[in-house]
Amino acid sequence: MRIDIITCLPKLLESPFSHSILKRAQDKGLVEVHVHDLRQYSTNKHRTVDDYAYGGGAGMVLMIEPVSACIDALKQERDYDEIIYMSPDGQLFTQNVANELSIKTNLMILCGHYKGVDERVREHYITREISIGDYVLSGGELAAAVVSDAVIRLLPGVISDETSALTDSFQDGLVAPPVYTRPAEFKGWKVPDVLLSGNEKKIEEWRFQEAVARTKERRPNLLNDSAENS
Incomplete structure (x- = not known):
């Protein structure tokens, strides 16, 4: 390009x-x-x-x-x-x-x-x-x-992990779910257990549910737009 x-x-x-x-x-x-x-x-x-x-x-x-x-x-x-x-x-x-x-x-x-x-x-x-x-x-x-x-940033090869761009906010009509990194506990604040479980299916389900919930809370217009276009 x-x-x-x-x-x-x-x-x-x-x-x-x-x-x-x-x-x-x-x-x-x-x-x-x-x-x-x-x-x-x-x-x-x-x-x-x-x-x-x-x-x-x-x-x-x-x-x-x-x-x-x-x-x-x-x-x-x-x-x-x-x-x-x-x-x-x-x-x-x-x-x-x-x-x-x-x-x-x-x-x-x-x-x-x-x-x-x-x-x-x-x-x-x-x-x-x-x-x-x-x-x-x-x-x-x-x-x-x-x-x-x-x-x-969407061009092939620009981001080393190309799936990262595909999971950004708005790519699927939703904002992104919460993300966490180490340590697993800080000041008593814990990372959700499901993210530490190693169960990829449950993790994806959790992320989707969180994305939907966050979108409803912060950008409900995105869900309305998706419904109108469906």
Whole structure:
């Protein structure tokens, strides 16, 4: 997989891709992540990428010219499965969306900033708009990192134990059950006996029951969604 991220603040994306699982995935050659500085595609000597909105109002808008130049340059090099715009009014990002994107080959992500991007970019270039939640960030960079992390960790070979990703919260419509590790007792707080029993069938039954109970308590909407889709 290759992910190209377009931003006017590339330094914001240095840290997320330089550590832990995302760094190891790149080191293994399982994914390429390229961050493109939108200012490199500016059409004036001041490297301006934003301007006032037509019709007035507060806030600046990313101009169509540098965005178009960057996207066109990248599209000349390869075909993209999706050109994604990170936007508060986009499709809500879920585990199912991450699963869908994880089987793609080439993804491009445009990070909005200020008051957003010239609408003509969205009309003529963007194939998908994604939001990570009903709130507004200063820009799309952190949201792009969130999407990339959720997608990359699903790629074969990224996580050494691939069943770990398959048992994450939301993969089966439930949140994850409680987990414990050594010691078996701490300050009188004990690990449930079933987890120490070695009986795999009973352990799986316990985990499922706990996942259902925790989902009912904390995210009942997930159970309602599953019922509606069944």
